[in-house]
Amino acid sequence: xxxxxxxxxxxxxxxxxxxxxxxxxxxxxxxxxxxxxxxxxxxxxxxxxxxxxxxxxxxxxxxxxxxxxxxxxxxxxxxxxxxxxxxxxxxxxxxxxxxxxxxxxxxxxxxxxxxxxxxxxxxxxxxxxxxxxxxxxxxxxxxxxxxxxxxxxxxxxxxxxxxxxxxxxxxxxxxxxxxxxxxxxxxxxxxxxxxx
Numbered sequence: 001x002x003x004x005x006x007x008x009x010x011x012x013x014x015x016x017x018x019x020x021x022x023x024x025x026x027x028x029x030x031x032x033x034x035x036x037x038x039x040x041x042x043x044x045x046x047x048x049x050x051x052x053x054x055x056x057x058x059x060x061x062x063x064x065x066x067x068x069x070x071x072x073x074x075x076x077x078x079x080x081x082x083x084x085x086x087x088x089x090x091x092x093x094x095x096x097x098x099x100x101x102x103x104x105x106x107x108x109x110x111x112x113x114x115x116x117x118x119x120x121x122x123x124x125x126x127x128x129x130x131x132x133x134x135x136x137x138x139x140x141x142x143x144x145x146x147x148x149x150x151x152x153x154x155x156x157x158x159x160x161x162x163x164x165x166x167x168x169x170x171x172x173x174x175x176x177x178x179x180x181x182x183x184x185x186x187x188x189x190x191x192x193x194x195x196x
Contacts, residue, residue: 018053
C-alpha cells in the first residue's frame with residue numbers, strides 16, 4: 001500500500017513538472033491555450049489540465065506537444081530521473097535536458113532546473129565549421145560567455161570575432177553565428193525571459 005501511494009505521488013510530481021514546462025514553453029512562444037489546443041487537436045480544457053498537472057498525459061500527446069512547442073519529447077522526461085532532493089534547485093551534469101532544434105552542429109542543454117524563473121541558462125556547443133542557416137531573432141535579452149573555442153557572430157549588420165573568455169550581449173536583435181575554428185565552441189548562455 002505504501003509503495004503504491006509513493007508511486008502515485010511520484011506520478012503526480014512528474015505530471016506537475018511537465019505541466020509547468022508546457023505552460024512556460026507555451027507562454028514563451030506567445031501561444032494561447034486555444035492556439036496550442038488547436039495545434040495538437042485537443043480541447044482548451046485538456047491543455048489547461050495538462051498545465052496544472054492533473055491530466056493523464058499519454059505518450060502520443062507528449063509527442064504532439066513536443067512538436068508543437070519545438071522541443072524533443074525527451075525534454076519533458078529527462079529531468080524526472082534527477083534526485084528528488086535536487087529538483088527545482090540543482091542540475092547535475094548527467095541530468096541536463098537537451099533542447100532546441102539541434103540544427104546541424106548546434107546543440108543546447110538547459111542548465112536551469114526549469115523554465116519558471118525570469119531567465120534560463122543554457123550550455124551551447126557549436127561544432128567546428130558549423131554556422132546558422134539564417135539570422136535568428138528572439139524577443140529576449142541574451143548574454144553569453146565563450147568557455148572554449150572561437151566564434152563569429154553577426155548582430156544585425158555588425159560582425160564580431162570572439163575568442164575563449166570573451167562575452168557578448170544583445171537584446172531583441174537578429175543574430176547569426178559561425179564557428180570558424182577546429183574545435184567546438186562552448187558557451188554558457190543566459191536568456192531573459194526564457195524562450196525554451
